[in-house]
Every structure is written in C-alpha cells, then in structure tokens.
Amino acid sequence: MARAALWLFGGLIALFLVAPILVVMVTSLGSSSFMAFPPRDVSLHWYAHFLGSPQWIGPTLLSLRLAASVAVSATLLGTSAAIGLARGSFRGRAALEMFLISPMVVPVVVLALGLYFLFSGAHLLDHPLALWLGHTLLATPVALVLVRAGLRSTDRSLERAARSLGAGFWRTLRHVTLPAIRESVAAAAVFSFLVSFDEVVVAIFVGGPATTTLPKRMWESVRFETDPTLLAIATLLTLLAVAVLLLGAWLRPGRQT
Amino acid sequence: MLPCRVKLRDLQEPMSRRSLSEPDGRVAGAALALRGLAKQYAGASVVDALDLDVAAGEFLTLLGPSGSGKTTTLMMIAGFTPPSAGDVVLNGRSVTALAPERRNIGVVFQNYALFPHMTVQENVAFPLKMRNVAKPEIARKVTAALHLVQLDGLGARLPRQLSGGQQQRVALARALVFEPDLLLMDEPLGALDKNLRSHMQFELRRMHATLGVTILYVTHDQEEALAMSDRIALMNGGRIAQLGSAEDLYERPHSRFVAEFIGETNVIEGAVAEPGVFAAGGVRLALPDRAARAGAALLVVRPEKLALCSPADAPAGFAGTVRGLVYVGDCTRYRVEVAGGLLLTVQTPNRRDGRRAALGETVGIALDPADARLLPG
Numbered sequence: 194m195a196r197a198a199l200w201l202f203g204g205l206i207a208l209f210l211v212a213p214i215l216v217v218m219v220t221s222l223g224s225s226s227f228m229a230f231p232p233r234d235v236s237l238h239w240y241a242h243f244l245g246s247p248q249w250i251g252p253t254l255l256s257l258r259l260a261a262s263v264a265v266s267a268t269l270l271g272t273s274a275a276i277g278l279a280r281g282s283f284r285g286r287a288a289l290e291m292f293l294i295s296p297m298v299v300p301v302v303v304l305a306l307g308l309y310f311l312f313s314g315a316h317l318l319d320h321p322l323a324l325w326l327g328h329t330l331l332a333t334p335v336a337l338v339l340v341r342a343g344l345r346s347t348d349r350s351l352e353r354a355a356r357s358l359g360a361g362f363w364r365t366l367r368h369v370t371l372p373a374i375r376e377s378v379a380a381a382a383v384f385s386f387l388v389s390f391d392e393v394v395v396a397i398f399v400g401g402p403a404t405t406t407l408p409k410r411m412w413e414s415v416r417f418e419t420d421p422t423l424l425a426i427a428t429l430l431t432l433l434a435v436a437v438l439l440l441g442a443w444l445r446p447g448r449q450t
Numbered sequence: 451m452l453p454c455r456v457k458l459r460d461l462q463e464p465m466s467r468r469s470l471s472e473p474d475g476r477v478a479g480a481a482l483a484l485r486g487l488a489k490q491y492a493g494a495s496v497v498d499a500l501d502l503d504v505a506a507g508e509f510l511t512l513l514g515p516s517g518s519g520k521t522t523t524l525m526m527i528a529g530f531t532p533p534s535a536g537d538v539v540l541n542g543r544s545v546t547a548l549a550p551e552r553r554n555i556g557v558v559f560q561n562y563a564l565f566p567h568m569t570v571q572e573n574v575a576f577p578l579k580m581r582n583v584a585k586p587e588i589a590r591k592v593t594a595a596l597h598l599v600q601l602d603g604l605g606a607r608l609p610r611q612l613s614g615g616q617q618q619r620v621a622l623a624r625a626l627v628f629e630p631d632l633l634l635m636d637e638p639l640g641a642l643d644k645n646l647r648s649h650m651q652f653e654l655r656r657m658h659a660t661l662g663v664t665i666l667y668v669t670h671d672q673e674e675a676l677a678m679s680d681r682i683a684l685m686n687g688g689r690i691a692q693l694g695s696a697e698d699l700y701e702r703p704h705s706r707f708v709a710e711f712i713g714e715t716n717v718i719e720g721a722v723a724e725p726g727v728f729a730a731g732g733v734r735l736a737l738p739d740r741a742a743r744a745g746a747a748l749l750v751v752r753p754e755k756l757a758l759c760s761p762a763d764a765p766a767g768f769a770g771t772v773r774g775l776v777y778v779g780d781c782t783r784y785r786v787e788v789a790g791g792l793l794l795t796v797q798t799p800n801r802r803d804g805r806r807a808a809l810g811e812t813v814g815i816a817l818d819p820a821d822a823r824l825l826p827g
Contacts, residue, residue, distance in 0.1 A: 348561065348563065350559045350560075350561060350563040351563050351565060353528070353530050353550070353557070353559070353563070354557065354559060354563035354564075354565075354624075355565070355576070356529070356530070356549070356550035356551050357528055357529075357550050357551070357553075357555060357556065357557040357625075358551075358556075358576050358577035358580060358624065358625075358628070359551050359554075359577050359580035359581055359628065360551055360576070360580045361549065361551050364580065368565075368576070369565055372565075372567045373565075373566070373567070
C-alpha cells in the first residue's frame with residue numbers, strides 16, 4: 194500500500210517535470226497558426242517553416258558555428274588550466290582554482306553587463322568575436338571542473354611511470370595523461386558546446402542585429418510575435434539536448450571498449 | 451621462513467633466458483650511493499640524512515613499517531620527489547638535479563601503473579620508443595623481454611585482460627627492457643595473493659641472478675625481505691636502524707626495534723648487575739660475554755632457540771607454567787609464565803622424540819646463553 198502510494202507520488206512528480214515539454218512537443222505537430230493543445234491535425238508544417246525561413250536558419254547556423262568554436266577554445270583553456278592546477282605545485286593554487294571557476298558562480302547578468310561595457314569600449318559589440326569571447330568565459334570553468342575531476346581519478350603513478358621510462362613532461366602529457374582523461378576532455382567539449390548553444394543573456398547584451406544567435410532570436414520571437422515555429426525549434430533543441438546527454442553517458446569513463 | 455610451495459620447475463629453470471643486450475645477457479648494474487639524503491614535509495623530517503651504498507648488481511631491500519620513510523626515499527631516487535638535502539649518486543655521477551626521464555632508472559609500482567590504453571606490447575615498447583630505438587630493434591627487444599617474464603604471445607592483450615600476476619610481469623618487462631642502471635621496486639608483490647607472491651619472489655631472484663641488474667626493493671613484509679635480499683636496510687623514523695644480511699638482522703639485531711620487527715622474539719628487561727650475569731626478577735643467566743657493561747640491559751632471544759626441559763635442568767628463573775599453546779603444524783608455540791609474571795614464547799619442532807607439555811604443566815626452559823643477545827637497556 195505504502196509502496197503504491199510512493200509510486201503514485203513519484204509518478205506525479207515525474208509527470209509535472211515532463212508535462213511542459215510533452216505539451217510543447219505535441220503542440221508543435223499542429224499546422225494552425227494559433228497554438229492549440231491538443232492540435233487539430235498532425236503535420237510537420239512548422240518544422241518545414243523553420244527549415245525554410247532564412248530568419249531562423251541564419252541564427253541557427255551562427256549558433257552552431259559559435260558553439261563549435263567555443264567548444265574548442267573552452268576545452269583547450271579548461272584542460273590546460275586543469276592540468277596546471279592538478280600537477281603543478283605552487284603557492285596560491287587553491288585560490289587560483291577558485292578564481293578560475295568563479296564565472297560559474299557570478300550571476301550571468303553581472304558578467305554580461307561587464308562584458309557589455311568592456312566590448313563597447315573596444316568597439317566589439319555586435320561582433321562574433323565578442324560572443325565567442327563571452328561564451329568562452331562562461332564555458333571554460335565548466336570544462337575546467339570536468340577535466341579536473343578526470344585528472345583526480347587518474348592514477349598519478351601512470352605519469353610517474355612514463356617519466357621513469359624516459360618520456361619528458363610533454364611526451365608524458367601526449368602519450369599518457371591525455372589518453373587517460375580523454376573521456377573527461379570529450380565531455381568538456383560537449384558541455385562547452387551546450388553552454389554556448391543555450392546561452393541567451395550574454396547574447397542579448399553583446400550581440401546585435403548582425404549577430405543574432407538562435408536563443409536570442411527565440412527570445413525576440415516570444416516578445417514580439419507568437420510564431421508556432423518556436424514550438425518546433427523548442428522540440429528540436431530538447432531532442433538535441435537528450436542526444437548530447439546520451440552521448441555523454443556513452444563517453445562515460447570505465448565503459449568497455 | 452618461506453613456505454616452500456613453489457613447484458620444482460621454477461627452481462630447476464635453466465639460466466638460459468637471458469639476452470636483453472649483452473652477449474651473456476647481463477645488464478651491467480650501476481652502483482648507487484645516497485649521501486645525506488633528507489626530506490622534510492612542513493618541518494617534519496620524513497627521511498633523515500640517509501647514507502647508503504648499494505653495490506653494482508646487488509639486491510638491497512629497504513624494509514620498514516609504514517611511515518619509516520622507505521617509499522619517500524625511493525621517490526627521491528627515482529626523481530619524483532625533490533630531496534630537501536643530500537645527493538643521489540649513480541655510478542659515481544650525481545643525478546640529484548636530473549629529471550626522472552634522464553636518470554635511466556626502471557621503476558615497478560605497487561599498482562603496476564600499466565598504461566591502460568596500450569597493449570602489453572605497446573607498454574613494453576614505450577621506453578624504447580621514447581629513446582628513439584629503431585623499429586626492428588624495438589620488436590626484437592620487446593619479444594625478448596616478454597620471453598624473460600614468460601608472457602610470450604600475450605603482447606596483443608590489453609592490461610585489463612590480464613591477471614594481477616601477469617600485469618606484474620608486464621610492469622617488470624617494461625622496467626627492464628631499456629636496460630636501466632638501477633631497478634626500483636615499490637612493494638611490487640603487495641597486491642598478489644600469498645601463493646603467487648612466493649612464486650614471484652623466486653622469479654625475481656632468478657631474474658636478478660640472470661640479469662645482474664642492481665635492485666632496490668621496498669617492502670614492509672619482513673619475510674619477503676629475508677627471502678629475497680642480499681642485504682636489508684631496516685628503516686625506522688626516517689633513519690636506517692640496521693643494515694646487513696638477513697642473517698645479521700635476525701641473529702644479531704643491534705636494537706630492540708630490529709629484534710622485534712624481524713621475526714618473533716622474547717625481550718627480557720633487566721640489568722647486568724655483576725660482570726657476566728644478567729638478572730631480571732627471578733631470572734639469572736650467566737653470559738658468555740663477560741665484558742658486558744653493568745647497567746640496564748635487554749636480553750633478546752628467539753622462541754626457536756628455546757626448548758622445553760624439566761624444571762630442575764633450567765637456568766635460574768627459567769621454569770614456569772604453560773599458559774598457552776598453539777599447534778602450527780611443523781612446530782608448537784608455548785607461552786610460559788616464569789618467575790615475576792614474565793611470559794616467554796618457546797617454539798619447539800614437532801618431532802616424535804620431542805618434548806611436549808600440556809596447558810598448566812610446570813616446565814623448564816632450556817637456553818644456550820650463546821643464543822641470547824644482550825642489548826643496552
């Protein structure tokens with residue numbers, strides 16, 4: 194009896210969490226220009242509309258390119274910093290680590306405002322470079338934390354063994370350390386990509402008409418029009434996120450190859 | 451001391467599995483010298499001005515309880531930990547300032563530290579690749595090294611597809627294939643079960659004899675140290691408590707710590723009151739060494755040097771009641787309470803003609819004073 198009640202309770206909570214997404218997904222399958230749940234018919238009308246309209250495709254391509262660049266830059270920076278923090282021995286290491294992950298805890302609005310003033314002074318507003326720098330700033334701590342965790346769980350004697358066998362610091366890094374943490378580095382790249390691809394606050398502050406990312410375009414669409422295309426995009430983004438999560442699980446360390 | 455569970459095959463192994471490079475298969479080992487080697491962490495001394503000479507081709511064991519500084523010493527020799535003071539000298543040349551990769555020292559770690567993403571073959575080839583050895587040469591040496599550790603044909607496996615003992619052998623092959631001047635081993639058999647461990651002890655001795663490489667071996671297992679080493683440096687509190695052969699340490703300990711760490715021992719606290727006589731409570735024993743200085747002293751004697759006899763034949767004070775006995779197969783251990791409540795352990799071989807005693811029986815303890823050792827108290 195108590196067990197059944199627990200299942201019921203858990204089921205209701207799960208429904209509460211998933212229901213909004215399910216409503217969006219189901220509604221997106223209609224073809225009417227008024228959003229209706231349940232939809233009166235089933236069609237991929239708004240998906241076709243999304244793929245056929247330059248005002249949506251442009252921001253989508255920009256977001257994809259931006260997220261890919263951020264994945265590269267944030268992973269490079271985060272991995273380097275993680276290795277330095279994990280293997281170096283110098284004063285103030287703990288303080289430096291706190292400083293490097295601080296963008297994760299500072300409110301995004303505050304960061305975005307700071308970036309706005311910084312880039313306006315440098316005449317970089319509405320320039321892709323500004324978005325790339327801003328998103329790299331947000332994604333690097335995520336990459337750092339992931340790779341740091343990977344390094345913590347790798348055995349230091351592996352690197353010591355490599356050194357004793359004649360490999361210097363760089364060759365040890367290339368042949369032993371990086372292969373040992375490759376899952377963490379891959380996860381860092383995936384999550385850096387997502388941080389940028391989902392990001393809207395910095396995009397609104399430092400982006401402009403020439404640099405409208407997909408989330409910014411969606412935000413504008415919500416404010417100024419009610420276009421059911423949004424539902425199709427939201428569904429696609431949800432599916433993308435699920436795909437990335439599955440990819441992340443597939444990349445989990447310890448998986449047998 | 452070592453259980454003889456190793457099959458005869460291992461002992462009769464012909465000494466033909468040689469050939470890492472020199473025609474007779476011997477890798478000329480280097481002499482190692484530590485000069486005032488010290489390490490402090492946050493003001494606390496972990497290794498205290500260590501001086502040690504290891505001869506070329508010697509098998510020397512650093513033995514000691516955990517925290518005695520033996521692993522830190524090894525890490526400093528390998529170059530992973532910078533010493534606070536002192537010098538590591540290899541073949542007469544100081545290597546203290548050299549990075550680990552420039553020292554040409556092989557290291558075998560307790561957890562093997564095999565590269566998990568490389569096959570056995572790639573693991574063993576790694577040090578040769580780092581030295582830019584030509585490919586055919588690498589293939590030849592890797593095959594020879596895998597043969598040496600009896601892993602022929604397993605080169606294509608990944609480390610996780612091997613048993614613990616096999617991984618241990620790969621680690622050994624990898625540390626030997628580049629003909630290091632010195633081989634450091636940090637508790638290399640610690641993770642193996644007892645049977646495999648004693649088997650590997652013989653294997654290591656055989657390889658050492660075949661290759662002639664200098665080995666510095668770290669363990670906290672005294673049986674292992676006694677069974678394998680040419681010499682043992684017993685460490686305590688960052689210093690060498692005693693350096694010598696297994697027999698030196700067992701038969702002629704310099705201190706109570708050494709006597710109690712190696713094997714089982716009876717320690718009787720007392721004093722030399724008159725020349726040549728040790729006295730403690732009711733115990734009085736004439737010593738062969740009449741020169742012993744008066745004052746507080748310890749009498750140290752191994753349980754197997756003692757025997758049971760009739761109370762009338764025992765030296766003064768060496769008679770008492772059997773309070774406990776343990777049958778351990780080849781011998782029996784008795785706990786005998788003698789005068790003054792002192793408990794002595796007597797170990798007697800289980801022979802048909804041997805003297806036995808029952809719990810609560812009054813017995814004497816026979817002792818040849820030449821088997822006892824007098825230490826300053």
